[in-house]
Amino acid sequence: MTCAIEVNHVFFRYDEFAMEDINMQLHLCEHKALVGLNGSGKTTLFKLMLGLLEPDEGEIYIFDQKLGRENLWDVRKDIGFLFQNPDDQLFAPTVWEDVAFGPRNLGLPESEVGQRVTEALDFVRMTDLAHRPVNQMSHGQAKRVALAGILAMKPKILFLDEPFTGLDFPMVRSIFDIIQRLRDDGISVLFTTHNRFFIENWADSLIALKEGRVLFDGPTHKALNDAEVLEQIGDWDSLKREMAQKRVYDDTQ
């Protein structure tokens, strides 16, 4: 399989935190989960792959192109990053303007910018709100607009930082539907989550980080049988059992 991203022996140190000997691959069309407890280095790994941070050692390849200062913009055109909080991402006055920001920076003619914005808003089903101010939307709507802003740049790889946090079920469903359609379009996805449901039902493979090191990188079904990986995802079953025991009021008894 061709690699969309290849991380080779990357080392990075920042204050007390260190990432050591990170190796991973994201293949074309693959949807991969990046898991780990808070502070395990998930966001740092994202930033390293986006060129926002520079590794102390090691190499990162995006579509066989080595990531470096000289080709940052060329490489970034291929990657879209959805922030956990859409307020960090949306800054233009209206939805339309915000989605148009990326295509305009690509230097596209205004007619093509318009076409891309229309397509992206249609893809996330937000066409009706095109002229709404970005500060007058719900969290779920803002998330979809943020995704449209990325899709308008036609990326080949998507990084999603906890895409379902703070969303109600209909909105989760709507985002999940968008992501499934991205799979049909052949876009590779690397996403972080603490939710076992999404790992089991969405991820083709999984990479688990622990204290800045790769603990596991492989298919999801194998990861879910690994006790150490489960510890990073969270042992939800034992928590469920403990909570059930502590329950005072239970009308089934």
Next chain:
Amino acid sequence: MEYFLLPFREGAGALRRFSSAGILISAIGVGVIAAIQTEIQSILTILVLVVIGASIARTRWRVVLSLAGKFEVLILFWIFLMPFMYGETILLSVQLPWRSLPFYLEGLQFGVLIGFRMMTMVILFIAALSHMTLSEFIGALRTIRVPVTILGSLLIMLRYIPLFIGERKRMQEAQSLRGYDYGTRFERIKSLGYLIGSTIDRAFDRSITVYEAMTLRGFGKGMVIQASRLKRGDFLLFVLLFLLLLFTTFFLQSLLMVVFQ
């Protein structure tokens, strides 16, 4: 998130008859004409003309006046400051423990003149802005050659200030829920100190994240801001502006003399 600092007509779509640049240039023109008037009656005449014109254009007066009302303190400050600063004819003296403070007639007249000028400008510009969206306003500023770097900063400031106001309000609510008493003035000032500190701290963190988000979408080679194009209808605005200039220069003084004699 209902906070918005300016009266932009968001969601209403593009302007039809006039361009945002045309409206802004005309408003600046009227503002300059108002600023050079030396008689209160002349300024009031211009204000009346502005109100009539804006009413014909179906200005949302409720929005405009509620925003203009926020400038009340600033306007009153000048009206009450000037009489203590300048003049010859003493109207009254305020006795202070260490000296007496004269209140001059000429200063009062000048203060009132400044106050009326400011009020006219505030109403004029808020009314003009209420007919365009924020994007159209930014486009209009670009048309009058305001540098892109300033516009980019302005755009981001107008987006994030309401967000910080919202954050401050949530923090205040959180403090109240944990029993914080805003009863005394001292408590309010103390709480404001905490709030401003943490808002600045959060603003700093967020500015880094926003910059990263913008960089990832190609920011860094300069922001792309579309200028607003002038429309044929703008010609009418410029003709009216020219007529106002002629009227105030040649006819207004004579008219006022006839009316007030």
